[in-house]
Amino acid sequence: MLKEERHKIILKEINLHNKVLSTDLKDQLVVSEDTIRRDLIELADQGLILKVHGGAMSKTFHYPFNGQNEVYALEAKRVIADKTIELFKNDMLILMEGGTTIMEIAKRIPDDLEATFFTVSPHTALALAEHDNINVISIGGKLLKNSNIHTGASVINELNNIKIDLCVIGTNGISIKEGLTDSDWEVVHVIKAMMNNAKKVAVVSIAEKFNSVQKIKICDLSAIDYIITELDPKNAALSEYSGNEKPLLL
Amino acid sequence: MLKEERHKIILKEINLHNKVLSTDLKDQLVVSEDTIRRDLIELADQGLILKVHGGAMSKTFHYPFNGQNEVYALEAKRVIADKTIELFKNDMLILMEGGTTIMEIAKRIPDDLEATFFTVSPHTALALAEHDNINVISIGGKLLKNSNIHTGASVINELNNIKIDLCVIGTNGISIKEGLTDSDWEVVHVIKAMMNNAKKVAVVSIAEKFNSVQKIKICDLSAIDYIITELDPKNAALSEYSGNEKPLLL
DNA sequence: TAAAAGTATGTAAATTCATGCAAAATCCCT
DNA sequence: AGGGATTTTGCATGAATTTACATACTTTTA
Numbered sequence: 001m002l003k004e005e006r007h008k009i010i011l012k013e014i015n016l017h018n019k020v021l022s023t024d025l026k027d028q029l030v031v032s033e034d035t036i037r038r039d040l041i042e043l044a045d046q047g048l049i050l051k052v053h054g055g056a057m058s059k060t061f062h063y064p065f066n067g068q069n070e071v072y073a074l075e076a077k078r079v080i081a082d083k084t085i086e087l088f089k090n091d092m093l094i095l096m097e098g099g100t101t102i103m104e105i106a107k108r109i110p111d112d113l114e115a116t117f118f119t120v121s122p123h124t125a126l127a128l129a130e131h132d133n134i135n136v137i138s139i140g141g142k143l144l145k146n147s148n149i150h151t152g153a154s155v156i157n158e159l160n161n162i163k164i165d166l167c168v169i170g171t172n173g174i175s176i177k178e179g180l181t182d183s184d185w186e187v188v189h190v191i192k193a194m195m196n197n198a199k200k201v202a203v204v205s206i207a208e209k210f211n212s213v214q215k216i217k218i219c220d221l222s223a224i225d226y227i228i229t230e231l232d233p234k235n236a237a238l239s240e241y242s243g244n245e246k247p248l249l250l
Numbered sequence: 251m252l253k254e255e256r257h258k259i260i261l262k263e264i265n266l267h268n269k270v271l272s273t274d275l276k277d278q279l280v281v282s283e284d285t286i287r288r289d290l291i292e293l294a295d296q297g298l299i300l301k302v303h304g305g306a307m308s309k310t311f312h313y314p315f316n317g318q319n320e321v322y323a324l325e326a327k328r329v330i331a332d333k334t335i336e337l338f339k340n341d342m343l344i345l346m347e348g349g350t351t352i353m354e355i356a357k358r359i360p361d362d363l364e365a366t367f368f369t370v371s372p373h374t375a376l377a378l379a380e381h382d383n384i385n386v387i388s389i390g391g392k393l394l395k396n397s398n399i400h401t402g403a404s405v406i407n408e409l410n411n412i413k414i415d416l417c418v419i420g421t422n423g424i425s426i427k428e429g430l431t432d433s434d435w436e437v438v439h440v441i442k443a444m445m446n447n448a449k450k451v452a453v454v455s456i457a458e459k460f461n462s463v464q465k466i467k468i469c470d471l472s473a474i475d476y477i478i479t480e481l482d483p484k485n486a487a488l489s490e491y492s493g494n495e496k497p498l499l500l
Numbered sequence: 501t502a503a504a505a506g507t508a509t510g511t512a513a514a515t516t517c518a519t520g521c522a523a524a525a526t527c528c529c530t
Numbered sequence: 531a532g533g534g535a536t537t538t539t540g541c542a543t544g545a546a547t548t549t550a551c552a553t554a555c556t557t558t559t560a
Contacts, residue, residue, distance in 0.1 A: 021252070022516075032539070032541080033516085034517095035538080035540075054253070055252055072262075072265030122375050123372075126393075128393075132395070137391065138400055140390020140408065141390065142387050146269065148379060172267050183269075283506085284507095284550065304506065
């Protein structure tokens with residue numbers, strides 16, 4: 001077996017599985033582990049793979065995560081943001097939750113939109129405040145550590161006093177069977193109150209989060225008016241999410 | 251399973267859900283909890299995640315305002331912050347305004363202080379939320395562009411319902427003759443409401459701002475309990491500011 | 501305040517790694 | 531085809547890494 005031949009096989013294996021173990025390779029290629037190790041060193045020196053303890057990994061698999069403060073799946077979230085923004089019309093009262101997808105929406109709102117936004121998230125509020133023609137109203141309350149959104153009875157009370165046209169919420173878990181789920185009890189109650197007081201509810205979520213379930217249930221899918229993902233609504237992965245007329249996939 | 255592979259999975263999980271529990275991860279990845287913990291320590295050392303008791307969470311979600319924004323006269327503001335913090339005691343209800351000096355105070359609060367902070371500023375709220383033992387309550391309302399503080403009738407109403415031990419406000423103008431002044435009508439009314447509902451009022455200001463006057467009057471100096479600057483209270487530049495027993499220079 | 505959950509630390513076993521060296525394979529030139 | 535140079539490979543050694551477990555300690559929860 002030629003060295004170059006092994007290299008090709010190794011590369012192929014990594015492209016296929018994103019990783020290889022030295023032990024597997026030595027069995028598969030019937031050479032000593034040292035040889036494999038030397039192969040991996042060479043490929044790594046050429047910058048083709050990422051050598052790690054016990055084997056090697058795909059570089060493409062590795063790098064997207066490195067960008068420190070980069071938002072995960074930013075491109076997908078931008079697509080979602082632009083789809084969501086199409087729902088926004090002048091003079092609407094819109095209620096937004098927190099999270100990185102919602103932040104992306106807040107940032108990308110066109111400057112000529114004239115609407116009023118309510119939010120329970122200080123981050124979202126500050127992002128919204130960048131736009132000249134929109135009104136930002138914070139629903140104040142106890143600031144929940146970590147998730148950084150206002151929660152508690154005062155928030156629920158405030159929410160009950162306003163009638164919102166469109167409510168946009170992110171999601172931690174979404175599945176056919178369990179519907180919308182989250183892991184924080186306080187957050188769940190805020191989201192429920194948000195949904196209760198809105199004419200329309202839009203849930204934004206990158207496709208990756210689909211079919212994941214968290215511990216606490218928020219609502220069934222039927223309580224949602226729009227589900228917005230970065231995928232085409234006709235995508236097979238989403239087919240089960242919109243059997244009836246509701247929710248509508250965008 | 252390669253270590254790096256686990257790291258990728260953990261990062262992905264965090265990016266997806268903003269947080270992970272060690273217990274969940276050890277089940278998902280089928281390794282001991284020690285291994286997970288070591289993984290989290292490594293990722294945290296690399297600055298990729300934020301380790302918390304019981305698991306880890308997303309850093310991007312937590313520290314939105316990283317670096318970049320330089321603060322004018324930072325050293326002076328730190329001195330002011332440390333002086334101000336001496337007024338804070340456990341179990342106090344403290345009300346804070348917004349502004350860079352106030353932000354510096356919020357950041358430098360010792361982690362063992364157990365108190366409740368109210369604020370009308372989303373920035374201040376987020377900075378306060380970094381400390382474990384303090385309660386943060388946002389007084390919500392219309393978010394005023396540029397100054398980024400909540401204003402309007404709802405804020406005044408809320409403020410009138412709480413009795414604060416200490417109110418800390420920044421300043422735009424302070425002078426012997428005109429007292430405390432500001433340039434924004436809405437902000438002035440919020441500050442007045444803050445002062446009305448506090449037992450003690452502290453004004454923080456870098457020395458540079460002394461003897462400056464803005465268009466709208468907030469109050470006379472006699473309505474202030476403490477004036478806190480970066481200078482020694484005995485400094486000649488301040489001598490006229492504390493003729494009587496009030497305000498007290500710190 | 502006690503129980504439960506989570507954390508830090510050290511240890512030992514297993515695995516993986518780096519290095520030097522010699523045998524084997526390959527290449528290259530005549 | 532042959533011989534020397536070069537490259538590649540396998541092996542031995544000790545070092546380093548990784549992991550699970552045990553233990554003691556700290557934080558959180560009820």
